[in-house]
Amino acid sequence: MTTETLKDLYEIGEMPPLGHVPKKMYAQVIRQSRFGQPTQAFQVEVIDVPEIGPDDVLVYVMAAGVNYNNVWAGLGVPVDVIAARQKEGQPWDHHIGGSDASGIIWKVGSNVTNWKVGDEVVIHCGTWDVHAPEIKAGLDPMYHPSYRIWGYETTWGSFAQFTKVQAHQCMPKAPHLTWEEAAAPTLVGATAYRMLFGWPPHTVQEGDVVLVWGGAGGLGSMAIQLAAQVGAKPIAVVSSESKYDFCKRLGAVGCINRKAFDHWGRLPDWTDNESMAKFTAGARAFGKAIWDILGERKNPRIVFEHPGQDTVPTSIFVCDTGGMVVICAGTTGYNADVDLRYLWMRQKRLQGSHFANDEQAYAFNDLVVAGKIDPCLSRVFKFEETGLCHQLMYENRHPDGNMAILVGAPREGLKTLKGA
Ligand code: NDP
Secondary structure: OOHHHOOOOOOOOOOOOOOOOOOEEEEEEEOHHHOOOHHHHOEEEEEEOOOOOOOEEEEEEEEEEOOOHHHHHHHOOOOOHHHHHHHOOOOOOOEEOOOOEEEEEEEEOOOOOOOOOOOEEEEOOEEOOOOOHHHHOOOOHHHOOOOEEOOOOOOEOOOEOEEEEEHHHEEEOOOOOOHHHHHOOHHHHHHHHHHHHOOOOOOOOOOOEEEEOOOOOHHHHHHHHHHHHOOOEEEEEEOOHHHHHHHHHHOOOEEEEHHHOOOOOOOOOOOOHHHHHHHHHHHHHHHHHHHHHHOOOOOOOEEEEOOOOOOHHHHHHHOOOOOEEEEOOOOOOOOOOOOHHHHHHOOOEEEEOOOOOHHHHHHHHHHHHOOOOOOOEEEEEOHHHHHHHHHHHHOOOOOOOEEEEEOOOOOOOOOOOOOO
């Protein structure tokens, strides 16, 4: 390839020569002036390709995974991610979302020794100060003040032709998966991995009952598979019986339709006996649905939480004595009530959890590479449909499992740079 044929900007799906970094790229960009519904917030713009630092790599994005975090980024709530970064002294007035990707290493920083141009990778979304002495001394980087979620709390996510990431975020792409399949599961899968195996002594064990909210969703579909892998008994909660087969195929021992109950939301005042009795009756009936699936009076040792406000009171209620409710989100609201009597008398644990460290992300990816995790890719979108798939997610009208967007991959079904 001669220099004359090199361009400053390539169309979506038109791949530059390997290793050639054009000046500009197409990106789905969120700006403060467009905060709101996803279809309004995401717009295609031409942006400068970012410079990389010594510990970074530039990745040519083949496909990007879709996550709820960029619904939040587009809405501008609960955090204005652009203002938050400007407060930290960063100059950018835009946000390129996208916290999952498959792609090709296109350029490596001067300190990077474990990746080379042309390597095919997926990317996990945990970033931190790789030189922080506390992390080098063994602190879990997820506890360090420098940790940020790439593509949500950083500017250069995967909804663009090129993304800038730290080298340790890259992991081998499973060769048996297409680009779009490979891009789909890492964020939700690694998050579920930490939730289920990162909080000893409450790591999921063979025979444990694990209650999984949103069993057909991104996190839930990964949690069911991870729990089933170790011989636990995942029970999926969903909003329609049409989702039962999907969850059972992944390893759920049974499913509960949450629409059959109406005790959701915040707890009434504890002095209001009548209203408390109504909640307790609803939560007991829900607990009985768990026992009916199991054929015995056994409660979940682990409750896998993320809906938050609507479900936490029930999660705390049905969790076994000495068990753990592990939570990573509050999709239905952040003001969740805990009846402390159950928490202390039954010595239950309410544990926050957030994404994953390298060790946990790599352990999850090993399972994907070994073919033990179905990425649960349900629908593939075009680059220009980035707003649309986030809109469907925002309205809970998206299909079961995970979604992905084609960026550099010219069509579905391709697995390697060679096009095989
Ligand atoms: P999905 O939309 O794929 O799945 C969420 C599921 O929640 C839906 O499938 C839905 O299933 C269920 N749900 C919706 N409303 C309710 C309700 N009122 N009560 C009970 N269940 C409900 O999203 P993800 O699984 O990808 O993410 C879920 C949340 O977790 C998001 O807020 C996301 O931002 C957050 N998250 C946090 C991470 C972290 O590291 N902290 C990492 C990944 C995600 P159904 O209607 O069938 O019940």
